[in-house]
Amino acid sequence: MEAPQEEAKVKHDPALTKDTWWHSFNADGGDADYVATSDLEELPSEVQVALGLFVCDFKGLDEEAVNWNVTRVSKNGTSRLNGPRLLKGGQRSGNKGCGEEELWAVPKDPKHKKTQVVAKGSAEFCYLEIIYLIDSGLCPCKRCCKSLVALADRTKSFIVVRPMFDYELISKHRTELARGETFLLLFRPGVKTFLVCHTAANEAPNSPLARDLTVHPTKAWCTCASAACGLAFTARFSHENVKNKAVKKDKKGDLVVETTCPHCHVPGAMPVVREGIGAFPATIVDIYY
Numbered sequence: 001m002e003a004p005q006e007e008a009k010v011k012h013d014p015a016l017t018k019d020t021w022w023h024s025f026n027a028d029g030g031d032a033d034y035v036a037t038s039d040l041e042e043l044p045s046e047v048q049v050a051l052g053l054f055v056c057d058f059k060g061l062d063e064e065a066v067n068w069n070v071t072r073v074s075k076n077g078t079s080r081l082n083g084p085r086l087l088k089g090g091q092r093s094g095n096k097g098c099g100e101e102e103l104w105a106v107p108k109d110p111k112h113k114k115t116q117v118v119a120k121g122s123a124e125f126c127y128l129e130i131i132y133l134i135d136s137g138l139c140p141c142k143r144c145c146k147s148l149v150a151l152a153d154r155t156k157s158f159i160v161v162r163p164m165f166d167y168e169l170i171s172k173h174r175t176e177l178a179r180g181e182t183f184l185l186l187f188r189p190g191v192k193t194f195l196v197c198h199t200a201a202n203e204a205p206n207s208p209l210a211r212d213l214t215v216h217p218t219k220a221w222c223t224c225a226s227a228a229c230g231l232a233f234t235a236r237f238s239h240e241n242v243k244n245k246a247v248k249k250d251k252k253g254d255l256v257v258e259t260t261c262p263h264c265h266v267p268g269a270m271p272v273v274r275e276g277i278g279a280f281p282a283t284i285v286d287i288y289y
Helices: 045-053 099-104 142-155 240-246
Strands: 034-037 065-073 080-091 105-107 117-119 131-138 158-166 183-187 194-198 219-223 232-237 247-249 255-260 267-271 284-287
Touching: 045 131, 045 158, 065 099, 080 099, 080 131, 099 105, 142 158, 142 183, 142 194, 219 240, 219 255, 219 267, 232 240, 240 247, 255 284
Parallel strands: 034 194, 131 158, 232 284
Antiparallel strands: 065 080, 065 131, 105 117, 158 183, 183 194, 219 232, 247 255, 255 267
8 A cells, every 4th residue: 555645755856857858868969778687686775665566557658659647756765755647758759869759859940949948748747856757658868868867966876777678788679578587777876877777587688787786785796716626606684684784894805604515515605706797696595694
């Protein structure tokens, strides 16, 4: 059951996105880089809460166009502030522009497109330090993702996009995303890359950067300290406090975990991998305290 509405408690700034076009957040028109995971636990805890309470709402969305249902959620993820609000844009992204341009704002007078901004979707992004859930027909292209990176900074908020279809991240072909799985894009204030979280193996994006593996609350990606073995395995902790105590720095400043290799059974300080791509190793060592 949802908690009572708390809209009056959040920080509201009507001028937050005033007089902005969509490209105001991506002046050079470049693409955003991204990292990827299939582990929902790598999402911020408040985002996990919001995802559990507010399921995807694709009602009224066009599978061929850029359109959003925007739901605004409290900072801790527990309360719906308002929404979903249906925002209609233009056609899918292309070389000459993106459908998000029309969704965001429109000119009052076509003769003065560059100076006379009429708010459209931009009027919905006037709250600070909340969670914006965007259910979309089409996944934003990487150019629009760069605008969303900057918008997360502007609003000091998490922005989560849950699309129905992808046409760029997974492949260059239109891909319908499985409704029974998770596929989302997460934009975080102060972070220049966005995170793709997917639970279906066949929906993995095709070119993610290496992500920070150390932020997982209860897992560490380790390798056996024995050069003759070198097994990659996952140290899984019973609680994040257990992990905080168990992961230490050695004399060189590298992260290590004291445990026993599950393959060669040699005990010792096992190196922790800081960055990587893909799922944590399938071989697991449980550490309870």
